[in-house]
Amino acid sequence: MSTLEQLRFDNTYARLPPGFGARVEPRALSNTRLVSANPSALRLLGLTPEEARRPEFLEAMGGGRPLPGMEPFAMVYAGHQFGVYVPRLGDGRAMLLGEVRAPSGEKWDLHLKGGGPTPFSRGGDGRAVLRSSIREYLCGEAMHGLGIPTTRALCLLGSDAPVYREEVETGAMIVRMAPSHVRFGTFEFFHYTEQHVHVARLADHVIDAHFPHLSGAPERHVRFYAEVVERTARLVAQWQAVGFAHGVMNTDNMSILGLTLDYGPFGFLDEFEPGFICNHSDHRGRYAFDQQPRIALWNLACLGEALLTLISEDDARAALATFEPSFSAHFLTRMRAKLGLAESKEEDRALVCDLFALMAEARVDYTRFFRALSRVDAVAEMFPDRARFQAWAERYRARLTAEGSVDLERQARMERVNPRYVLRNWMAQDAITQAQRGDFSQVERLLAALEDPFTERSEHAELMREPPSWGRHLVVSCSS
Template sequence: MKLGFEHTYAALPARFYARVEPAKVADPQVVIFNRALATELRWDPDMDERQAAALFSGNELAQDSTPLAMAYAGHQFGTFVPQLGDGRAILLGEVRDRHGVLRDVHLKGSGRTPFSRGGDGRAALGPMLREYLISEAMHALRIPTTRSLAVVTTGEQVYRTEALPGAVLTRVAASHIRVGTFQYFAARGDQEAIKELLDYVIDRHYPEARDAAVPALAVLEAITARQAALIAEWMRVGFIHGVMNTDNTALSGETIDYGPCAFMDRYDPKTVFSSIDLGGRYSYTNQPGIAQWNLARLAETLLPLIDADEQRAIELATEVIEGFVEQFETAFLVHMRRKIGLVSAEDGDADLISLLLAAMQQAQADFTLTFSKLSRAAQSPIEDAALYELFTAPADIDGWLQAWRARLVLDPQTPAERAETMRLANPEFIPRNHRVEAALQAATAGDMQPFHALLGILQRPYEQQPDAAEFTQPPPPSEEKYKTFCGT
């Protein structure tokens, strides 16, 4: 069977990757298959289930597949590791989707590779279903992300703190090139490889940079702009990535790697979910600064290609990296204006938004529910009562509501237009952590019904779904202290 694979990355020199084949598994069974994504890839959405199980477990390879594990390095929690690479993942090839865009097809949990660093190369069912659920929820929220095509159980167990059912995820991405990919070659002083990698990134993601006066600088500018836009998108929905290492910073501008990630319930800028982020490096509020830090690490690898004069190269790169702050703040302000129902711009808007967030933090108000209820209050002051319920006392938010309504008078929208602006900016449904865990526990025990039900709800995040109203609610106090784990 041929799937139309191309192999542009495999055409790069051999030191960019290791040729590997997925490990065979005992009894592959399809748990979930993304028919809509298969259609996007121009594949049969009604593919025979046994064939899908064989292909997406790695037991069989398409005739035109050339599997490989990609090499990369990375800063992990600020500490540089010169060799990481795909330790449990394999790139099967690239597929040109129905829009002509080249996309990677990648198995995760497919066995050991030369980059496994002592790991077993396997994955458990729960974390793979978690990545499927969260990545598809992010896609529905209109946030750039890798996608999930399939999860296949292996019929084998993996051993973490306990024995767990094994699984393989098939991930689809614009590419899997990371900041850490450039760092891998920079750590080895391999300037030739950095130049070849840059040319590849230009051809695949930033062709407009080819004709720039300094292509390397133009690419850095473009990647910086995409990262600023991406982090602003995360922040507008209360998403916390949890492990923003440079090896998890995709140069395509997509969200990649859904390990210790989660969505914030009560608004607290210092929120951290990752069990290993003891210092709060990757907290909600730190995400813009960390993204800028990661971009600086990328810039360091590109300096010789920016200018032969190192000092001049540093000055040019620094200007780009410093520009991240304004780009992020501009994008975030645009999002937050829409979240409070504004399409025009006034000088005091940033202060108005800051005052709302401060009131939310003081009251520990739920992030998503606050904006959802505010959307209703925009249509009628009668709805203020529902908003008050999120705060300790009406006085905590009453003054802000008066200032907000005074600002709305200056905005050109009609009430109906404002309601639509806010509907498209404020999701009703996010992957509430307690709901995700309940669905994953049931799935691991063999019951996929809660998972499918939750997925269906999350695929329509901006719609009111009266039958699913309970899924808008935050967790009970007993489930608020939520921690996520890497899954390896």
């Protein structure tokens, strides 16, 4: 028996009471082929790249022949989309294949995206296209490489089958992995349908599985909510520090575990633009880069309302009140690290804010600037008004001197936290264009580079260059 066939499934979510979703049967695409298998994700399940190349792997992950123990299940949820409550969403083009207990003891959801219609498809075909599947496959690993909590991807499957979106595209599937795919919107569904017993059942399920230190505690629901607030504050601080815009922060796209969930129209900053909008459907800039902390807090308030049969309004307000100080503290800690500061001083906030004002005015490339800042004299040429930047640089040097900073040590610290590579939209589009011609090599090259974005390698030198003219100011559709 192969390692694949020995995977141990422990499908706790499918064992929840009726009403949490629906059992489904995935539908394989015609002529399905393996585009890429993620070696580091395979290892988490005790699998090897050789195992992923076997026909049995393709059949199991692509919906052709489920493994023994799999119980495909579509999860129901609701959500506030662009601020408007939608009462019933659910896994319309995704399904939980099963929950795998890895050799390490960790538990992983295997979540197939693009496996055909479910009861929650709302008339859709339940499919995904190659374009968006490549973006999600690569970005999950890019975020993981950056140390940001995220869903990950086990494999990417392609097909010649046509899928109809804004134009005819080819179908694809992605198997993503996470400890849980429960969302803020999962709680909202049960709250607004007045299934308050299920709100409690869901909360206790999540607590027992993912917050075991709270299991059975009298105040477990209050403490659970407070921890979700903290995790979300920390996550969004990490997004802001690395220059990541999610693009569609609906409550159904917010993970109860504080993971980056659902990669649709995301974008990493090229030029530093605080109001950067990466989603061309976001006409009013609700989910612009600089609005993400505010929207995270709004979404947490929606979650708090969904928990009001378990916690009091006063407790919910008290937990929400911790978001802004927590976010600010995490963000400033991240920015100190990006600046190579080893100590915390009161003037650091002003130093960061003034730098951002200069960067926004000069539209400086965010990632390239911070990577080069370890040698501060090397970045002055990025600013048309060099005198203003040099005035800031003198304050920065004085700040370093005040804490006795040693240049070589500081430079090494900064290079460990300021990436050389992020998944810019032009990089993803380049890989998509080649893949649509049948060449998947750029997908593999990007996967290798983004797995360790802090280490410079000569074979990835082109990923550090400025975006090509065609790749500037790309925005992405929600269509996938």
